Amino acid sequence: xxxxxxxxxxxxxxxxxxxxxxxxxxxxxxxxxxxxxxxxxxxxxxxxxxxxxxxxxxxxxxxxxxxxxxxxxxxxxxxxxxxxxxxxxxxxxxxxxxxxxxxxxxxxxxxxxxxxxxxxxxxxxxxxxxxxxxxxxxxxxxxxxxxxxxxxxxxxxxxxxxxxxxxxxxxxxxxxxxxxxxxxxxxxxxxxxxxxxxxxxxxxxxxxxxxxxxxxxxxxxxxxxxxxxxxxxxxxxxxxxxxxxxxxxxxxxxxxxxxxxxxxxxxxxxxxxxxxxxxxxxxxxxxxxxxxxxxxxxxxxxxxxxxxxxxxxxxxxxxxxxxxxxxxxxxxxxxxxxxxxxxxxxxxxxxxxxxxxxxxxxxxxxxxxxxxxxxxxxxxxxxxxxxxxxxxxxxxxxxxxxxxxxxxxxxxxxxxxxxxxxxxxxxxxxxxxxxxxxxxxxxxxxxxxxxxxxxxxxxxxxxxxxxxxxxxxxxxxxxxxxxxxxxxxxxxxxxxxxxxxxxxxxxxxxxxxxxxxxxxxxxxxxxxxxxxxxxxxxxxxxxxxxxxxxxxxxxxxxxxxxxxxxxxxxxxxxxxxxxxxxxxxxxxxxxxxxxxxxxxxxxxxxxxxxxxxxxxxxxxxxxxxxxxxxxxxxxxxxxxxxxxxxxxxxxxxxxxxxxxxxxxxxxxxxxxxxxxxxxxxx
Numbered sequence: 001x002x003x004x005x006x007x008x009x010x011x012x013x014x015x016x017x018x019x020x021x022x023x024x025x026x027x028x029x030x031x032x033x034x035x036x037x038x039x040x041x042x043x044x045x046x047x048x049x050x051x052x053x054x055x056x057x058x059x060x061x062x063x064x065x066x067x068x069x070x071x072x073x074x075x076x077x078x079x080x081x082x083x084x085x086x087x088x089x090x091x092x093x094x095x096x097x098x099x100x101x102x103x104x105x106x107x108x109x110x111x112x113x114x115x116x117x118x119x120x121x122x123x124x125x126x127x128x129x130x131x132x133x134x135x136x137x138x139x140x141x142x143x144x145x146x147x148x149x150x151x152x153x154x155x156x157x158x159x160x161x162x163x164x165x166x167x168x169x170x171x172x173x174x175x176x177x178x179x180x181x182x183x184x185x186x187x188x189x190x191x192x193x194x195x196x197x198x199x200x201x202x203x204x205x206x207x208x209x210x211x212x213x214x215x216x217x218x219x220x221x222x223x224x225x226x227x228x229x230x231x232x233x234x235x236x237x238x239x240x241x242x243x244x245x246x247x248x249x250x251x252x253x254x255x256x257x258x259x260x261x262x263x264x265x266x267x268x269x270x271x272x273x274x275x276x277x278x279x280x281x282x283x284x285x286x287x288x289x290x291x292x293x294x295x296x297x298x299x300x301x302x303x304x305x306x307x308x309x310x311x312x313x314x315x316x317x318x319x320x321x322x323x324x325x326x327x328x329x330x331x332x333x334x335x336x337x338x339x340x341x342x343x344x345x346x347x348x349x350x351x352x353x354x355x356x357x358x359x360x361x362x363x364x365x366x367x368x369x370x371x372x373x374x375x376x377x378x379x380x381x382x383x384x385x386x387x388x389x390x391x392x393x394x395x396x397x398x399x400x401x402x403x404x405x406x407x408x409x410x411x412x413x414x415x416x417x418x419x420x421x422x423x424x425x426x427x428x429x430x431x432x433x434x435x436x437x438x439x440x441x442x443x444x445x446x447x448x449x450x451x452x453x454x455x456x457x458x459x460x461x462x463x464x465x466x467x468x469x470x471x472x473x474x475x476x477x478x479x480x481x482x483x484x485x486x487x488x489x490x491x492x493x494x495x496x497x498x499x500x501x502x503x504x505x506x507x508x509x510x511x512x513x514x515x516x517x518x519x520x521x522x523x524x525x526x527x528x529x530x531x532x533x534x535x536x537x538x539x540x541x542x543x544x545x546x547x548x549x550x551x552x553x554x555x556x557x558x559x560x561x562x563x564x565x566x567x568x569x570x571x572x573x574x575x576x577x578x579x580x581x582x583x584x585x586x587x588x589x590x591x592x593x594x595x596x597x598x599x600x601x602x603x604x605x606x607x608x609x610x611x612x613x614x615x616x617x618x619x620x621x622x623x624x625x626x627x628x629x630x631x632x633x634x635x636x637x638x639x640x641x642x643x644x645x646x647x648x649x650x651x652x653x654x655x656x657x658x659x660x661x662x663x664x665x666x667x668x669x670x671x672x673x674x675x676x677x678x679x680x681x682x
Contacts, residue, residue, distance in 0.1 A: 023060045023081060027502070027535050032060040034123035041132065041188045043142070043181060045174035050139035051132035051185075053204060054119035055102070055195060056086040064528060066486075068515070071479040076486060078528075083470050084197060086126045087492070088206070088462040096462065100197060101206035102128040103238075103454035103462065106189060107213050108150070108182060108220045110137040110272065124438075125450065126465035126495060128204045130189055134220065135181050136286060137276060143290055144276055146269055146303060147249065147329055149179035150220045152227035152350070156342035157327035157334060161315070164306040165291050165299065182224030190235050206462070207235030210454045211242075212446075214405060215368075218245025222375060225354040226331045229340025232355050232387060232458060239453020240358040241446065244402050246371025247351075247378075249329035253371060254307050255319035264367055266304055267627040273300040332378055351382035357392035359449045361423075363400025364561065365410060365624045365639045373397075373578060380555075380577075394553055395578060398423075399561035401638035402626045411622050411639025413563060416570055438499065439538045445553075451545035464544055467498040475516060486513035488523055496544040503538035504530045560671055563640055568669040579674045589663075597663040610657045618658060619651040 027033070035057040040048040062079035079085075087099040105127045107118075113131040122129045136144025145163050148154075154162070155170070155177040162170035162177040170177050186209065193204040211221040221242045230236055246252055254265050277288050277296040291299045308317050311325065318325040327334040327344075335346035340353045358379065362372045376395045383390040398419060404410040406423050424444040441447055455462055469491045475483035489512050493501075500506035508528035515522055554574035562569025576582075590598050593606030620628055622641030630637045631651035643653055653660065 025061050025063055026533075027058070027060055027062045027079070028533070029535075030117055030120040030124065032058065034120040034129075035059055036119060038139075039193065041185050043135070043179070043184050045142075045179070047135060047140070047142035049132055049135060049141070049181065049185060050113065051130050052113050052119060053193070053195075054123040054129040054131075055204070056084060056123045056126065056128075058083045058085055066478070066484065068478050068482065068484070071482065074476075074478060076476055076478075076484060077472070078486065079469055080472070085467050085469065086465045086495075087468050088465055089492070090463060092461050098202065098206065100202050102126070102204070103208040103210065103460075104128045104130060104189065104205035105450070105454075106186065106209050106211050107131045107217060108134055108185070108211075108224075109213065109217050110134045110144070110146075110276075111216065112138045114138075125447070127210075127450070127454065130193070130204070132185060135179070139285075141285070144272070144286070145176055145179075146272060147216070147219060147223070149176055149181050151180065151223045151329060152183075152334060153178050153180050153342055154328050157344050158311075158315070158324040161311055164302050167292065180227045182220055183227045186224060186236065205235075206460060208238045208454050208457055208460050208462075209236060210239040210450060211237065212240070212450075214243035215245060215402065218242030219247075219249075221245065222247035222331070222354075225356055225358075226334075226350045227353070229336075229353045230355040232389070234459070237356045238457045238459060239449065240356055241361070241449055242358065242372075243361045244363065244366045244368055244372070244400075244405055246368040247331040247375040248371040250307070250318040250323075250326045250333075251330055251371070252374065253329075253368060256370065258319075260308055260319070261367075263628050264626060265307060266300075269303050270297065270300040273297075273303070332374070349378065349382045351378040352384070354379060355383060355387055355389050357389055357453050358394070359445070360393065360395045361398075361405070362396070363398050363402070363405055363410070364559075365399075365401040365622070366405070367402045367624055367626050369397070369624055376578075391555070392550075393555065394550075395556045396423075397557070397578070398559045399639075401624070403636065404639065411637075412642045413561070413640045415559075415561065418571070419559065421572070438536045439503075439540075439542075442499070442538075442542050445550075448545055448549055452550040455545070456547060465495045466492045467495055468492050478515075481517055483516045484513055485516070486511065488512045488514035494544070496542045499536055499542045500530075500538065501528070502531055502534060503536040503542070504532065504534035505538055505541050506530055558673065560673070561640070562669075569671060573673075584674075591661045595659070595661050597661045608659055610659055612657055616657075618655065621648050621652045 033056060034054045036052055036054050039051050039053055041051055042048050058079050058081055061077055061081050063075040063077050065073050066076040067073040084100060086102060088096055088102070089099050090096050105122050109131065113133045115131065119129045119131055133140035135142040135149045143165060145165055148163055160170060162175050166176040168175040189205055189209065190207060194201045195204055196202065213221065221240045222245060225237055225240060226247060254261060273296040276286050277299060278286060288295050288299050293299050310317055315325065316323045331350045334350045335343060336348050336350050336353060337343040337346040338348065360372055360376050362369055376393055379393050380390050399410055399415050400407065401410050406420055408415050408417065408419055422445045424440040424446060455464065469487055471487055471489045472485045475485050478484050491511060493508060497506060501508050507530055510525045511528045512523065512525045515524065554576065556575040556578045558573045558575065558578065560569050560571055560573050587599065590600070590602055592598055592602040593604050593608060619631055621631065621637055621643060622639055625638045626636065628637045631647045641648060643649055
């Protein structure tokens with residue numbers, strides 16, 4: 001027997017009001033276009049993870065001025081609050097028996113699910129939206145283990161130990177060794193999450209689920225997809241949009257090229273626990289005492305130790321190539337068997353599980369750049385050639401750092417507007433004058449990717465949604481003895497037409513109404529003029545998603561960044577792969593004892609030396625960082641930085657303990673793209 005088990009949902013299903021919802025008779029706010037409720041999703045170990053569900057429902061009424069010949073102009077209610085308005089009336093080319101079941105966007109976050117603007121806005125695009133706090137974060141139960149509980153089960157790879165902050169035996173079924181929260185949450189979303197409309201129980205999801213989000217919200221997408229074998233012909237994940245994320249964390253995030261990234265790992269984990277843990281013993285959720293410690297800093301230090309120290313029994317730390325702990329967060333080191341289940345002796349890469357199209361968005365100076373490129377490469381290599389998803393992997397690398405993704409400025413460099421010619425500035429996505437900033441979003445590849453993967457997939461092709469305004473049941477007075485009812489029957493309009501109406505650029509054609517005077521009643525239709533107070537910001541009419549647009553995109557697009565706008569660089573380059581497999585020009589350079597850089601073996605041989613003082617370290621300036629500060633501590637030091645400034649040069653380059661090498665003047669501008677290789681003798 002299927003149990004809905006959503007006590008909090010029962011009140012919501014009657015389509016009552018939202019707590020805090022302000023109604024003024026106008027559709028003038030993003031919250032007017034979606035209804036939200038909170039649900040609790042159970043995990044196999046008994047913990048409940050909190051989630052908010054958003055559905056496209058009119059949460060306010062809407063009136064228009066209407067004049068009938070011989071009558072004064074009156075305001076007539078066009079839309080009633082509480083009406084769902086998105087339907088998909090066809091599926092795979094035939095009538096859809098469940099038009100209110102919607103493609104779903106699933107977002108998992110450790111940063112607090114209460115991002116209501118995002119939920120309402122995405123629902124307005126025609127989706128059901130589920131935003132979930134990951135285990136131990138904010139409203140979700142359980143103890144927070146950074147990224148650990150979101151991945152695949154760890155027990156197949158090291159049954160003898162579990163996370164240092166896990167109090168259970170590694171062999172107990174509730175141990176974090178067995179956690180795979182993303183998979184369990186997805187299955188609940190697909191099978192057990194319902195809403196009720198006019199007495200009918202309706203699934204929140206139609207079986208097509210997409211995910212999107214940046215950083216930790218991108219990491220959990222990769223982990224969920226890798227945790228189980230995806231069948232493209234069954235309900236489940238149909239498209240991912242991971243932004244500045246990776247599926248390779250021990251080898252790329254924590255330790256890069258053999259060097260522990262202390263600032264990144266320590267600062268992020270420490271901040272997470274300080275934000276989440278309450279020192280008050282009476283706190284209901286998330287106390288340091290839940291981990292067996294008295295303060296958040298000790299919890300954080302233990303979590304950091306788990307990443308970088310040896311295990312009990314002499315097992316090496318996680319970044320060693322032969323460490324079994326790498327199988328927890330490095331998908332390439334966690335083999336599976338033919339059924340996609342974890343198996344230390346399995347002969348298949350975990351990337352073979354991930355049969356889903358993905359749009360990988362990153363930046364040259366992102367903290368995860370190496371790991372995200374490797375994730376993309378592994379997917380292209382291991383996905384089944386006959387299913388087509390290898391060719392549906394898209395990699396976009398722009399001139400961004402982790403915290404400046406899609407922005408026009410990173411570090412000390414401002415880039416031209418062509419940086420975002422097919423994207424949208426996610427960091428500054430705000431409307432003006434009360435309008436929803438949909439113009440840029442609807443023209444972006446982000447929107448196109450959602451339509452491509454969720455609306456046009458091979459499992460369920462539902463196409464573009466329609467907006468339905470339900471038939472009115474009550475008559476409204478026009479003048480004494482004359483009443484009107486509008487719409488007199490369900491009015492359906494293509495989604496782009498409704499968006500253009502709300503944007504003040506197009507009317508609603510053939511809107512049906514009924515007039516009644518005494519015993520006489522007749523039907524008619526009229527032209528609803530474009531909205532005089534646009535709620536959607538559009539610079540030009542929205543024409544809808546163009547089918548096939550995504551298939552024609554090249555697999556890789558790279559932004560060739562220049563430090564100055566002098567005509568060189570600052571353009572997009574399309575390629576079939578990255579690193580490049582063809583057209584490579586290799587140049588060997590030599591460092592000379594006279595501090596020169598030469599293209600030939602130096603005639604003058606010799607050696608150079610310097611004295612290293614660990615108490616006076618050379619500072620990192622710019623590059624793929626996030627929490628590192630500039631030498632003067634004014635701001636985060638990331639991206640292209642001007643190393644010639646006094647503060648930067650004295651901290652990093654112009655020092656006695658730094659060896660500098662200089663080439664002869666260049667005859668032309670030079671662009672270096674790829675991975676440099678060098679042999680260094682010390």
